[in-house]
Amino acid sequence: MATRYDIAHGLSALALAALFPAMAMLSSPTAAAGRLPRIGFIAFEPGGCGNPAFHRGLRELGYVDGENMVFECRHAEGKFEGLDAAVAELVRAKPDVIVAFGHAPTRAVQRATKDIPIVMIASGEPVELGFAQSLARPGGNMTGVSYYNTELNIKRLELLKTVVPNFKRLAVLVHAGVPEDLASAYIRDAEAAAGALRFDAKVVKFKTLEDLDRAFEEMGRFKADGVYVAPMREVAAETRRLVELSKRHHLPVVHFRKPFPKAGGLMSYGVDYATLYHRTAMYVDRILKGANPAELPIEQPATLEFVINLRAADELGLTIPQGLLLRADELIQ
Structure with a gap:
């Protein structure tokens, strides 16, 4: 019978789940301020804005665009040189959190803001590449998931x-x-x-x-x-x-x-990439409910x-x- 085998290190989904229940009780600062939370998303190509697994994760957590949140997406038209302009435009929209999938989009968002929380899927080792101080405690304004080991x-x-x-x-x-x-x-x-x-x-x-x-x-x-x-x-x-x-x-x-x-x-x-995309919605939810990205551990996949x-x-x-x-x-x- 076919089986999955685990990599030896990285935070498992269960470990993360154990960290978050108390955070889930926090009310959204943006909701308290009388405005809908704004979820920013930077994509490399136009099709990236509609990432099915990420949007499914948001829906499962109760988020509906235009009803209880606003989804803002910008893309670089598939060009590395277009990322900085796309990110600058997104930052001007004043999102409460920005989601970036991949190394180049994540690096572009990192260059653009030290204040807006960032949820990433990193294609490299986050600590070595300067996205985090450690996996367990990222520090700064970035957290998320890394699929590289x-x-x-x-x-x-x-x-x-x-x-x-x-x-x-x-x-x-x-x-x-x-x-x-x-x-x-x-x-x-x-x-x-x-x-x-x-x-x-x-x-x-x-x-x-x-x-x-x-x-x-x-x-x-x-x-x-x-x-x-x-x-x-x-x-x-x-x-x-x-x-x-x-x-x-x-x-x-x-x-x-x-x-x-x-x-x-x-x-x-x-890794199962759809699962990682889906998991990032959880990070967005926690941050909108008041969690500090500096203290949210970066997850690595427990199974391959x-x-x-x-x-x-x-x-x-x-x-x-x-x-x-x-x-x-x-x-x-």
Whole structure:
């Protein structure tokens, strides 16, 4: 029977739930002031404003736009250079809390305000990147959820090593357009994990679909035995092309999101993103009821999803060990 297995550290949902009941009794300062609370949301692309899991979380907590809160969203039209202007416009709307999903939007909001509470989903390690003083007590005006953990790097590489016989050469796929501080952290951690497993590692960057084709050709010249996909939103956006190229070049790929094996790729190991988006609504609720973001612990996921596409494994000529089959949360035939 498929099971989930936990990462060793991070605050569990139960631990957070135990911290919040007393806070839930606080009345909303904005409501007390006779105005509807304003929830600000910064999105990278227009579609991000309607994030279904986040809005479902708000509805389950009783929030209805226009009735007992006002939802204000601004987006950067899918351009990193548009984030600062979008955030500045959002700050001028004077929201009571701002929600930011991803590293670049979070960094832009951090630059714009030290006063408005910020609820983030961080794609990097929050303390190392300067978003928090510690996970248990963030300090400042930021809190939320982090989906990144350095241990995930070596766990994903161990999966490749287990599946691919005589694994020696690793290609690390990175998007060239992400902020340098985030890219550097991902590359450093991936290379460290590869070194721990005695792999030769090569970082391969791409920015466009044409670059992605060339990136796989470069992996071929390197004679890569497999590919580690850096956990970046920009890479996840090219899931279907990644599947096509991995099959064409006969390269096993370990991804960080479930849609990759769902689309025909080999396997993924990572968090359930919809659950994280849903959880951020809880933070918004607590802050609107008077909680101090500096004292709300940053949550890390307690469980991870491991998904294997058995047809993809067969096409690659790989035999999945029985132990991995038993550990998988989902096996796609």
